[in-house]
Amino acid sequence: MRSSRTTALAMAGVLSLGLLAACSSNDDSSDSPSGASGKVTIKVAGLLPTADDAAKQQLADRVASFEEKYPDITIETEDYDWKASTFTAQLAGGTLPNVFEIPLTDGKTLIENSQLADIDSYVKALPYGDQFNEKLIANGTGEDGKIYAVPAKSIYAVALHYNRNLFTQAGLDPDKPPTTWDQVREDAKKIHDATGVAGYAMMALDNAGGWQLAAGANSRGGVIETFDGENYTATLDDKAVKEHLQWLHDLKWEDGSLLDRTDLGWGDINTEFAAGNLAMYTSGSDVYNSLVESNGVNSDWGYGLTAIPTSGEGGALTGGTMAAVTKDSTDAQKDAAVKWIDWWYLSKLQDKDQAVADAQSRVAANPPQAVGTPVLPIFSQANYEQSQEWITQYINVPLADMKGYTDVMFTQNLVPEASASVQDLYAQLFPVVQAVISDEGADIDQLLEDANAAGQSAIDSAK
Structure with a gap:
């Protein structure tokens, strides 16, 4: 699962991308705000457990370069895969690495619960410490005005991923992917009828299923939560939620074109897609990186990316990842942690030498790792385009086959995630997705009525 968000009003325009200045150089000072000195070791979130050897080697190379620059800091990487079902226990049990990743909007809740380290002085000491997109850095800023987490990677909009080869085999033009949900359904059936491969698949496991159902509803103009300035109200029974569930029902039970799986999480659906077992699915627009690193997809595979279909006031659900530091980290570890966050996540967006070094190490891996996957900017559109x-010269992703997304990535309507108890809302929705896929006679209205009541209870209990 990916993320949640701050208030709908505060984030309505979350990625309006501003006119923040593109940055200055990334020359680091050896001095830290705390005056920390001496040797220090930190553990940091690394790659997904499924990452291939090439991705691991690229990370190892960047660690070696970091330790050469900062000889008093030792970096120990750990496989890391944020899941709603395990994160809370990891946080409570103190088993997270010093630098860990969280969904964009979980920052506010964790800050309010005093579960993140104050890294304000270290972040603000960076050359670009005051240049973050204000709507993004707000998710990692406490009511005290201090920074506890920073947007780090994968600031995405949910998009439609598709297999161009299956489109061709079904007599469809892969350069003209569907732009409406009706067209997705039509193409999915044509692909299934022509090839026997599922035309579409849906995440249904854990909160990932609720996340993608919400994305479908958002694209149709609906929301799963409203805010009147004082109170949050769950709207899991929104008309658009019902419409998307009915659409999934029809794909499965009328067309037979939906992959018959109710156990697909974020990584699982990537695996099935890479194996050629489905033609289309929705997920974050940045998924190509993981498909390369964990699933063996490359630029010759036949990957296509296009914007999620929208109608009316609908838009693309946005999200992303923040980097945070464990509360029990020492001052020296916090200083080292922010240096690592700068090195691994951000410096390549701000400094030409770091950008080139990172790209070179990725293309030099065997097999090469993805360089240039389109994502939404952490700083500004101008900064992104400059980077x-x-x-x-190192970009190796099939940008020509991603035009359906890149042509609109800065102009499409972007929808922030729900603000209050969003993971709880997703947790109520994914069993509904599973029911609709597995039971032809599932009562969608009753399922959503029950889910909405439970979702509202979660919102109320969190006050």
């Missing part, structure tokens, strides 16, 4: 120019 892409720096690495133009």
Whole structure:
């Protein structure tokens, strides 16, 4: 699962991308705000457990370069895969690495619960410490005005991923992917009838299923929560939620074109897609990186990316990842942690030399790792475009086959995630997805009525 969000009003325009200045150089000072000195070891979130050897080697190379620059800091990487079902226990049990990743909007809750380290002085000491997109950094800023987490990677909009080869085999033009949900359904059936492969698949496991159902509802103009300035109200029974569930029902029970799986989480659906077992699915627009690193997809595979279909006031659900530091980290570890966050996540967006070094290490891996996957900017559109120019010669992703997304990535309507108890809302929705896929006679209205009551209870109990 990916993320949640701050209030709908505060984030309505979350990625309006501002006119923040593109940055200055990334020359680091050896001095830290705390005056921390001496040797220190930190553990940091690394790659997904399924990452291939090439991705691991690229990370190892970047660690070696970091330790050469900072000889008093030792970096120990750990496989990391944020899941709603395990994160709370890891946090409570003190088993997280010093630097860990969280969904964009979980920052506010964790800050309010005093579960993140104050890294304000270290972040603000960075050359670009005051240049983050204000709507994004707000998710990691406490009511005291201090920074506890920073947007780090994968600021995405949910998009439609598709197999261009299956489109061709079904007589469809892969350069003209569907732009409406009706067209997705039509193409899914044509693909299934022509190839026997499922035309579409849906995440249904854990909160990932609720996340993607919410994305479908958002694209149709609906929301799963409203805010009147004082109170949050669950709207899991929104008309658009019902419409998307009915659409999934029809794909499965009328067309037979929906993959017959109710156990697909975020990584599982990537695996099935890479194996050629489905033609289309929705997920974050940045998924290509994981498909390369964990599933063996490359630029010759036949991957296509296009915008999620929208109608009316609908838009693309947004999300992303923040980097945070464990509360029990020492000052020296916090200083080292922010240096690592700068090195691994952010410096390549701000400094040409770091951008080129990162790109070179990725293309030099065997097999090469993805360089240039389109994501929404952490700083500004101008900064993003500049950083892409720096690495133009190393970009190896099939951008020509991603135009359905890149042509609109800065102009499409972007929808922030629900603000209050969003993971609880997702947790109520994914069993509904499972029921609709597994039971032809599932009572959608009753399922959503029950889910909405439970969701509202979660919102109320969190006050």
